[in-house]
Amino acid sequence: MHGLINKAVEAFVKDTYGVDAWRVIAHRADLEDPSFEAMMVYDNSVTPRVVDCATEALGVERGDFLQNLGTYLVSQPSQQAVRRLLRFGGVDFVDFLYSLDDLYDRARLAVADLFLPRLELREHTVNQFSLTVRSDIDGFGHVLIGLLTAMADDYGALVMLEYGGRQGEVETIAIALLETAFAAGNRFELGVRV
Amino acid sequence: MPTLDWPALEAAFDILCPMHLRLTETGHIVHVAPTLKKLRPDADLTGMRFLEVFRLDRPRSITTMSELMSRARSKLHLELREAPCTSLKGVLVRLPKGQGALVNLSFGISVVEGVQDFGLSSADFAATDLAIEMLYLVEAKSAAMDASRNLNQRLQGAKLAAEEQAATDTLTGLKNRRAADRILETAIEEDRPFTLMQLDLDFFKAVNDSKGHAAGDRVLQEVAKIMRAETRKGDVIARVGGDEFIILIEGSAEKDRLKEIASRLIRGIEQPIKFEDETCHISSSIGIARRLVGDPRGMDALMQCSDRALYASKSKGRACATFDDDLVELY
Numbered sequence: 001m002h003g004l005i006n007k008a009v010e011a012f013v014k015d016t017y018g019v020d021a022w023r024v025i026a027h028r029a030d031l032e033d034p035s036f037e038a039m040m041v042y043d044n045s046v047t048p049r050v051v052d053c054a055t056e057a058l059g060v061e062r063g064d065f066l067q068n069l070g071t072y073l074v075s076q077p078s079q080q081a082v083r084r085l086l087r088f089g090g091v092d093f094v095d096f097l098y099s100l101d102d103l104y105d106r107a108r109l110a111v112a113d114l115f116l117p118r119l120e121l122r123e124h125t126v127n128q129f130s131l132t133v134r135s136d137i138d139g140f141g142h143v144l145i146g147l148l149t150a151m152a153d154d155y156g157a158l159v160m161l162e163y164g165g166r167q168g169e170v171e172t173i174a175i176a177l178l179e180t181a182f183a184a185g186n187r188f189e190l191g192v193r194v
Numbered sequence: 195m196p197t198l199d200w201p202a203l204e205a206a207f208d209i210l211c212p213m214h215l216r217l218t219e220t221g222h223i224v225h226v227a228p229t230l231k232k233l234r235p236d237a238d239l240t241g242m243r244f245l246e247v248f249r250l251d252r253p254r255s256i257t258t259m260s261e262l263m264s265r266a267r268s269k270l271h272l273e274l275r276e277a278p279c280t281s282l283k284g285v286l287v288r289l290p291k292g293q294g295a296l297v298n299l300s301f302g303i304s305v306v307e308g309v310q311d312f313g314l315s316s317a318d319f320a321a322t323d324l325a326i327e328m329l330y331l332v333e334a335k336s337a338a339m340d341a342s343r344n345l346n347q348r349l350q351g352a353k354l355a356a357e358e359q360a361a362t363d364t365l366t367g368l369k370n371r372r373a374a375d376r377i378l379e380t381a382i383e384e385d386r387p388f389t390l391m392q393l394d395l396d397f398f399k400a401v402n403d404s405k406g407h408a409a410g411d412r413v414l415q416e417v418a419k420i421m422r423a424e425t426r427k428g429d430v431i432a433r434v435g436g437d438e439f440i441i442l443i444e445g446s447a448e449k450d451r452l453k454e455i456a457s458r459l460i461r462g463i464e465q466p467i468k469f470e471d472e473t474c475h476i477s478s479s480i481g482i483a484r485r486l487v488g489d490p491r492g493m494d495a496l497m498q499c500s501d502r503a504l505y506a507s508k509s510k511g512r513a514c515a516t517f518d519d520d521l522v523e524l525y
Contacts, residue, residue: 004341038341081337088330091316110334190329191310 001047002114006036009050011079012072017058028053041113048137063142063163070146074154085110086151087188093157093180097121097129119144127177134170141171148175156185198293200225212320213299217244219292221259229318230299233274244297248272248282263288263295272299278311280304301325306332363433365411366418374432374440378493382485387446389484391456392500393421395437395463396477396512409469413476420462424455440500446486449517456480456515464513479507480515 013022026034029050036042055062074083089099089106099106100119107116117135124130131148133141145161152159158179164172200216204225207214212229226239239247243259250256252271263286270284283302288295301308305325308314319325357364361373369377381388395417402410414437421431421441430442443452460478467474481504483496491499499518506516 037345039345085330085334085337088326088333106330109331111338188315190314190316190326191306
């Protein structure tokens with residue numbers, strides 16, 4: 001798994017539960033170096049092991065942990081890059097939902113060896129969608145629920161999301177779009193001077 | 195030919211090309227598409243002359259409308275005459291029967307500054323325009339680059355730290371000063387007999403200065419090879435400075451044998467060294483200090499003795515070896 005993903009988990013735990021909590025988890029997960037390198041590739045077994053150890057050490061539900069991680073990725077000011085890069089996907093929330101099909105390729109365009117889980121959106125009615133996630137990390141759909149909730153908030157849309165469980169490597173999320181312009185949402189400037 | 199329904203056409207063009215303009219035959223602007231309006235929000239461009247608003251400077255300066263019309267269908271480089279003087283790419287097509295021209299503009303490579311300067315959003319670009327994808331890539335790539343740069347800096351730091359810890363001189367593969375000091379100290383602590391040879395290359399600086407660093411590096415590598423060949427496996431050879439070496443010979447060797455080793459070393463080092471088309475000639479001066487069991491001298495004192503012997507060799511005219519105990523009577 002790419003270091004960017006592991007680094008995201010590390011940042012989430014440190015920012016949410018503190019540096020000491022992370023130290024305990026890194027020790028339990030038997031990490032050689034408790035600090036992940038964002039631009040390195042790690043063995044695929046590392047991420048699930050870290051998630052297992054984290055939920056165990058923190059005493060939290062796996063689904064909750066992963067969902068909060070997803071929310072954190074979009075709404076934490078220190079992770080602005082993720083929110084911005086996702087916002088490039090669409091002018092409104094529905095447009096954004098459709099861009100998720102391309103997320104796998106978009107990520108690879110930026111970082112050639114970053115393989116994100118493959119996502120596929122199906123439109124059932126104008127405001128009923130389902131998203132399938134293919135990942136070897138059990139419960140990755142929960143990360144998406146957190147991420148989509150935060151993105152809906154960012155676009156000012158009102159949505160209801162429901163986790164549909166895992167079958168084989170595929171997890172399903174039901175998305176009900178209640179209102180596209182529920183709130184003002186956050187502005188998205190195409191160009192930001194850093 | 196029927197007259198064109200311009201309002202309907204312009205409404206369509208506004209969606210297809212939101213940065214286009216329509217000009218009259220005299221070069222006056224009659225229509226400005228919505229995104230282009232945002233480039234001059236305080237001024238109504240309709241009625242103004244195209245060349246008043248934009249400066250065209252490549253491939254050559256264009257100052258009249260007829261010149262501009264003659265550049266139809268080819269790529270234009272232009273910029274806004276007013277700050278922020280954003281540079282734009284464009285193309286002009288003439289409309290039939292003297293009905294003027296259409297000009298379509300684009301930010302080209304300045305799209306990153308463009309969207310910042312004018313606060314543009316996705317809706318300001320045509321759905322088919324790759325500008326948004328380009329902006330996405332610019333931002334994604336610079337985030338990835340930042341992360342890579344971060345990693346590189348840390349790796350660089352780790353490399354320096356590792357070099358600091360290293361015991362080997364990377365150029366010659368010999369031991370370095372730190373390793374040599376450690377070995378000397380241990381030998382003295384354990385009160386072992388050994389001989390310390392200090393060896394300076396003569397005329398090395400001349401090679402380096404006249405034939406370059408690559409030649410100098412080659413000479414140092416050759417010298418290292420000769421020193422390895424002329425010593426035994428257990429002996430320690432180290433490069434302790436630019437052209438300074440020490441050899442630590444284990445055991446209490448006879449002076450005659452040491453003299454023999456020293457002269458073989460000097461003879462070997464004096465052999466011409468080929469580098470590319472050049473031949474390098476150097477020699478070597480040696481100072482020798484022997485340490486016997488029970489010798490009270492510490493490392494620094496021992497080094498001073500071999501150093502003094504080395505300088506005696508140099509002042510004798512170089513290319514020779516001197517024992518420190520032969521000097522004692524002089525002092």
